[in-house]
Amino acid sequence: MTDLPGIVITGASGRMGQMLIKTVLESDKARLAGAVERTGHDWVGRDLGEAMGGTPLGVTVTDDALAAFTQAEAVIDFTAPEATIAFAKLAAQAGCVHVIGTTGMTEDQIAQLAPSAQKTPIVRAGNMSLGVNLLMQLTKKVAAALDEDFDIEVIEAHHHHKVDAPSGTALMLGEAAAEGRGVKLTDVEDRARDGITGARKKGDIGFSVIRGGDIVGEHDVLFAAAGERIILRHMATDRAIFARGAVKAALWGQGKAPGEYDMVDVLGL
Numbered sequence: 393m394t395d396l397p398g399i400v401i402t403g404a405s406g407r408m409g410q411m412l413i414k415t416v417l418e419s420d421k422a423r424l425a426g427a428v429e430r431t432g433h434d435w436v437g438r439d440l441g442e443a444m445g446g447t448p449l450g451v452t453v454t455d456d457a458l459a460a461f462t463q464a465e466a467v468i469d470f471t472a473p474e475a476t477i478a479f480a481k482l483a484a485q486a487g488c489v490h491v492i493g494t495t496g497m498t499e500d501q502i503a504q505l506a507p508s509a510q511k512t513p514i515v516r517a518g519n520m521s522l523g524v525n526l527l528m529q530l531t532k533k534v535a536a537a538l539d540e541d542f543d544i545e546v547i548e549a550h551h552h553h554k555v556d557a558p559s560g561t562a563l564m565l566g567e568a569a570a571e572g573r574g575v576k577l578t579d580v581e582d583r584a585r586d587g588i589t590g591a592r593k594k595g596d597i598g599f600s601v602i603r604g605g606d607i608v609g610e611h612d613v614l615f616a617a618a619g620e621r622i623i624l625r626h627m628a629t630d631r632a633i634f635a636r637g638a639v640k641a642a643l644w645g646q647g648k649a650p651g652e653y654d655m656v657d658v659l660g661l
């Protein structure tokens with residue numbers, strides 16, 4: 393046991409869960425305080441290192457999230473919307489910083505995090521990478537500089553396991569573009585085109601989704617006008633960028649006042 397802030401990883405067996413565990417273990421600024429999986433999962437009760445196919449780590453995977461959270465300073469949670477809402481209540485009860493990477497949450501589900509954020513800091517972002525959060529700032533700036541003669545389209549591609557669409561990142565980029573234009577995304581978003589759609593409505597922000605293979609995550613923001621196009625692009629080739637951002641957020645959140653934060657706050661962008 394060291395004095396370093398302890399981090400619990402929920403959804404430990406997931407793609408991001410395993411990446412987060414490796415990232416915390418490699419960090420000299422944090423320690424792995426626990427690993428949580430849901431009741432009935434075959435990793436529960438096993439040594440985490442062995443479950444991951446390696447050597448023992450001396451950390452037993454648990455389904456008792458509250459017990460794990462009370463032994464930690466932060467929880468990093470890349471799971472699913474219903475699970476994240478439940479974990480937010482437990483993190484607030486335990487007084488842990490809650491870092492949320494889960495995407496696909498509805499407005500109503502996001503609103504359910506508010507009572508927990510009154511008790512503990514919550515850092516939530518659909519993308520924890522430096523590059524995407526910088527791209528958001530660029531998107532806002534370009535959208536503010538251009539008028540509606542430039543059609544804005546957000547195009548995203550992800551692996552075939554992804555369950556939500558458009559991606560959390562695509563929606564963040566759409567929000568940034570709408571903010572730059574001084575409009576509400578919900579008033580201008582076009583998220584589904586099929587059949588006789590009619591001509592594109594001026595001022596709309598469109599979304600296109602690709603799912604295939606092992607694509608980690610790719611996002612383009614296209615500004616298309618008569619005679620010219622601008623494309624802002626981010627390509628993730630390694631999930632480690634998300635995990636590093638999440639660990640940074642967990643450390644940044646230590647000692648912060650309760651409230652809802654995002655990666656723009658963490659990165660000071």
Ligand SMILES: NC(=O)C1=CN([C@@H]2O[C@H](COP(=O)(O)OP(=O)(O)OC[C@H]3O[C@@H](n4cnc5c(N)ncnc54)[C@H](OP(=O)(O)O)[C@@H]3O)[C@@H](O)[C@H]2O)C=CC1
Nearest residue numbers: 403406407408430470471472475493494495518519520634
């Ligand atoms: N913000 C960011 O930077 C990023 C966000 N993400 C987001 O993170 C989330 C996870 O992605 P990924 O790791 O690829 O997904 P996986 O499906 O690989 O992992 C999800 C994990 O969460 C667990 N889980 C799901 N539902 C529940 C539940 N109700 N209770 C407890 N545990 C649950 C799963 O357990 P089980 O196997 O038992 O279902 C699994 O361990 C997604 O929303 C994704 O979009 C991903 C990358 C970057």
Ligand SMILES: O=C(O)C1=N[C@H](C(=O)O)C[C@H](O)C1
Nearest residue numbers: 495518519554559560561609
């Ligand atoms: O599910 C994923 O994999 C990813 N999800 C996030 C999203 O929805 O934007 C971030 C990243 O693109 C990978």
